[in-house]
Amino acid sequence: MKFIKPLSLLMFLLFISKVTAQEFKLGKVSIAELEQKVHPKDSSAVAAILYTRGRTRIEYDLNDGFITLTEVETRIKIYKKEGYNWANRSVWYYNQNGFKEKVSFDDAVTYNLVNGKIEKTKLKSDGTFDEIVNKLRSQKKITMPNVKEGSVIEFSYLVRSPSDTGIRKWDFQSSIPVNYSEFSTYVPEYYVFNSRQKGYIFPKVTSQKNPKSITFTNKERSEGGHSKTIFSTSKLDYMETQTTYLAVDFPAIKDEAFVNNIDNYTSSIQHELSMTKSPSSKMKMYSTDWNSVVKTIYDYDDFGPELNKTGYFEEDLKKLLEGKTTSDEKILAILNHVKTNVKWNDYAGYSCDNGVKKAYKEKTGNIADINLMLTAMLRYAGLTANPVLVSTRSNGIAIFPNRNAFNYVIAAVETPNGNILLDASDKFSTPNILPLRALNWSGRLIRKDGSSEEVDLMPKKASNDIVFLSYSIDAEGNVKGKTRRQSTDYNALITRENISDLKEEEYLEKLENQNSKIEISDYLRTNEKEILLPMMETYSFAGNNLCEIIGGKIYVSPMLFFTNEKNPFKQEVREYPVDFGFPFSDKYNITLTIPDGFIAETLPAPVVINMEDNLGSFKFNIVANDNKLQISIQHQINEAIVTTEKYEMLKEYYKGMIAKETEKIVLKRI
DSSP: OOOOOOHHHHHHHHHHHHHHOOOOOTTTTOOHHHHSSSOOSSSTSEEEEEEEEEEEEEEETTTTTEEEEEEEEEEEEOOSSSGGGGGGGEEEEETTTEOOOEEEEEEEEEEEETTTTTEEEEEEEGGEEEOOOOOSSEEEEEOOSSOOTTTTEEEEEEEEEHHHHHHHHOOOOOOSSSSEEEEEEEEETEEEEEEEESSSSEEEEEEEEEEEEEEEEEEEOOSTTOOEEEEEEEEEEEEEEEEEEEEEOOOOOOOTOOOOOGGGGEEEEEEEEEOOOOTSOEEOOOOOSHHHHHHHHHHHHHTTHHTTOTTTHHHHHHHHHHTTHEEEEHHHHHHHHHHHHHHOSSSOOOSSSSSSHHHHTTTTOOOOHOOOOHHHHHHHTTTEEEEEEEOGGGGOOOOOSSSOOOEEEEEEEEETTTTEEEEESSSBBBBBBOOOOGGSSEEEEEOOOOOOEEEOOOOOOOOOEEEEEEEOOTTTTTTTEEEEEEEEHHHHHHHHHHHHHHOOHHHHHHHHHHHHTTTTEEEEESSSOOSOEEEEEEEEEEESSSEEEEETTEEEEETGGGGSSEEEEEEEEOOSSSEOOOOOOEEEEEEEOOTTTTTEEEOOOOEEEEEEGGOOOEEEEEEEEETTTEEEEEEOOOOSSEGGHHHHHHHHHHHHHHHHHHHOOOEEEO
16 A cells, blocks of 8 residues: 655645636636647647536426536647647537437637737637437537637537436546546436446545525416416425536546547546436336346337337248258348348437338338347247347447447347357348447347346457468569468458458559558459358569668568568557457468579577467467478467456567567578
8 A cells, every 4th residue: 555645645735725726717718828838747739628617407497397407618728730620629419309409609719829919719600500410419519710729719518408317428538638627416306316437547526415496486366256366486495416526637548559449448427317206206216237227228119019020021031931940040041131131221229210110111220120120030930039238339338237328239049059149230240240340348138028138249269360472582572472361250351341342443452552562463352242151362462662682682571561560559558458359360371482593591480479378379480491481470369358467468479479570581692
């Protein structure tokens, strides 16, 4: 345990006191803020949030009842041109039939220092506009005027929500430093919210009780010959809990290689309504654990009941399943049937949009339409199939029980050997090969009886990438050769996706540019459409800058353009898990023909690097045989996600692997 020295503690408390006592107010931009050239604690910062303050109140409206108001004010310093994008701000809001939120920006001003004086440029109406995000959400956007290096921008906005059940997430960190961030919630005693903080650094939290009251105006009409309207008032007193979160000098959160979603590790606070206890009604419980969350979702009209609809597909399925007796045959037939007949409209969500029947008829639907339909068909075929709720990579990891944790649904067939996971929204997916967007730690399987269980979404089987490379070098260092590349499972899915939207000429041009400007000929693909088989590419190539000639000697990296040249893991300390997406095995079988009149002077030594706990291994071997060199290389990672505890080992492994791959073969004249 570390103890803080009394003097250090005193200095820390004085610093916090000074910061919290500092007046942060829109319109009070100082010359010192405008003169500042670099951030005092992060000289690489392109911008910084000087301060941001948010308040979310659940208040009573005489017309609408309890509503939620969120007020935010922000001041940002722009240091470099690369930070200009921070002058474009957007705020999302719900915009659907029956539930519309309102967003309004105010106090939007850009400040610049001109000849020692502060110049203000206010945002005009043409700098504000609305944009539709999807069928449920829109966003209000502003583009701040007259932004330069050194500018300070300010703005505030108000979100008015007709709901009393949602408190928006608040981030205390960003991709730029945050000098001061304060967020307060004001919750009446009739509501209980669960709050969860995430990230690696946490704000200071304080709480207090505030007395509040609501005054109601009642109107009655008296009876009799001279009737009149009588007004009276009544008052309801209640207590409000004010909770304030304060973050001071939080560093920029830096994205790193192989991070699935940096937002998963950003310091933030989230709230989920768990209970209401209005004085005029019974206590109502909401999401308190995963079982209650999924039961609530299953009972939605656009979820569970959709699984019971079968009439629209029964005749088609009877014909489809004729002669198919095994589970594997049925699964493949049904998966391909849905993929062929219903196209994804690019909308996610676990709630059906058009409904399964309409989606089947119109041949298009959202994720729920497609995969709940798939689940219903699998059940009709006699298989034990259930939906699995998923949070996609872009949506983040579901860190605590709440209905908004999920934004996607797939299907699972339970077998004696485990679950077979299926997604019919992607034309290249196969059983247990999901789209990469769905590979996000774990999902939640829901059964008909309302029970649920966690399902591991991360692949365990290695996806292979096998390369056969044969090439010769002439005395001038020019290279000619042939390669055959065979990919399986996720590597095959990625390859098929890379080529699906490109013409062959465009793809080959991209391939040539990515691989040291080689020239490709005799290109051939195999099993491009047969997605259960390995994807194969073969081609001939030629290149004149794949070798170096120094002092009459030829220097060449044995893997040519397949060489890994940079270590993606450079940080001294890794704060986030390494997410490879799936285990993989890369194998290279290489034959190099030495030019006439040359021999190998220097060859890289064979090496084997094994990581502990069977995390992975690298093997390099080279054998000389007359004028040919036979080289075999294998790089294998056995875990999709590597914890931070193993980071140092992984870093050193990659360091050794890249050092060996970039080691040159040296050929000299006889």
